[in-house]
Amino acid sequence: MSALPRTALSPLDVAALRRDFPVLSQTVRGKPLTYLDNAASSQRPQVVIDSISHYYETTHANVHRGVHTLSQQATDLFEGARETVRRFVNARSTKEIVFVRGTTEAVNLVAQSYARPRLVPGDEILISHLEHHANIVPWQMVCEQTGASLKVIPITQAGEVDYDAFERLLSARTRLLALTHVSNALGTIVPVERFVRAARARGVPVLLDGAQAVPHLKVDLQALDCDFYCFSGHKMCGPTGIGILYGREALLREMPPWQGGGDMILAVSFTKTIYNELPYKFEAGTPHIAGAIGLAAAVDYLEGLGLDRIAAAEHDLLEYANRRLATIPGLRFIGTAQNKAAVVSFTLENVHPHDVGTILDNEGVAIRTGHHCAMPVMEFYGVPATARASFAFYNTRDEIDRLVAALLVAREMLG
């Protein structure tokens, strides 16, 4: 992100676009809300909320089923959303875009439908020490089911995935590499292109956890050339309960369905069922139609602002936050990778992160405190928890000043 040609971009009009987000204008405990918990979940602009209301008010019917007008309209919107997402991440075909509940479900689908039938005892799944629990536990489960084993690529003190160690761990028994694109706990941007190239050169398929990447940097799946890519709507200004599994068409075609039910079949009798085409084979039951429509509205909104301008604005916030937070005595940065998304994880000497969280909340400042669903990362740094401020393009330098002021209150009170 630091290499972006910022001078060539006209900056975002943050004051104006903040008005697109109704939630941001409220007060919390008598103070203006300072929402710095975007890595947990972002907020939604009015256009996303309106797209969902409008759908329920005017169009709702079940998709892929009826010949009646509303069903056809709902189907058009739902499939239109799939095309919007395909274009957004530059996949080859909408057959490769599967609607799921979120990143977690996408990883589980691949673990159970792709990995489980293929793995035998002695096989290896490779992940990194940086992963979110959602990219650890599904692999542990499939290892338990098949007798395969889980190998973990170490990280450096800065919080970067150790590439040399990765090359050493890549073995003849490696059956899949599952790697985060951007760390939720530390903000590290992993140079996944390098990892994907090396793995695929050895015939090892790659799954990337893109939950933290898609909202903040331009993702081009044809250029990345990974086999699976997973992300969630709610971290990119879209609804909760909707997410995407991208899968390379040749692999998806070979995979058995994950769940059975309506919509994923062409014909059912008691002796034989013929499964539907891609991507419907993986979408059993009535899907989250409104979620998909809202997600497409979020994509349109982000593209309207421009991912390059979003990345530039967030990088500016990150640099400002790093500079300002460094002035607080006793503050220790956790994760100092060269290339980072706008996430700052830290501890404050003698003040437990949960006390930091409560004191900041009292000042209207919302951050995440805890282990960030990445307990192995906390263990690596020898801390039970951290405080994490994560920024979105609608945040401002003033809000970072409020964060700093609130941290000084915490230090004064308990430090």
Place this chain on the structure above:
Amino acid sequence: MDLKDLYRDVIVDHNRNPRNFRQMPDADRHADGFNPLCGDKLTVFVKLDGDRISDVSFQGSGCAISVASASLLTESVKGKTVPDAERLFGKMHDLLTRDDADVDVESLGKLGALSGVREFPARVKCASLCWHTLEAALHQQVEPVKTE
């Protein structure tokens, strides 16, 4: 809501200088408490003389509320009989969780400093962890206690 209601001077003091913060190798009873979400972790040690708690101590790490609450607990139950300590646990439970609790805060002494925690629901489990852990120690419970 004033933060000073939560972080009263007594609590800040007991967090900075926790009392009876030590291992007890000759303890008659001990139990572990753990809040996985917060990472609060503590062990409570008890020495019994008949049904009287002759000594009590704790070790562990956690937020200011959990450390201060455990420190205050050790001061308040030392010398009490087991039934008296359990009655106190009942009162603390009411104080921390029930808006309508008819608890005489004065009678709790320094423990009354925790009455502000009720206004911060996310933090109630921090204050109650040590009490549940004491209860487990008194009943020789083997599984670690959680208040989440």
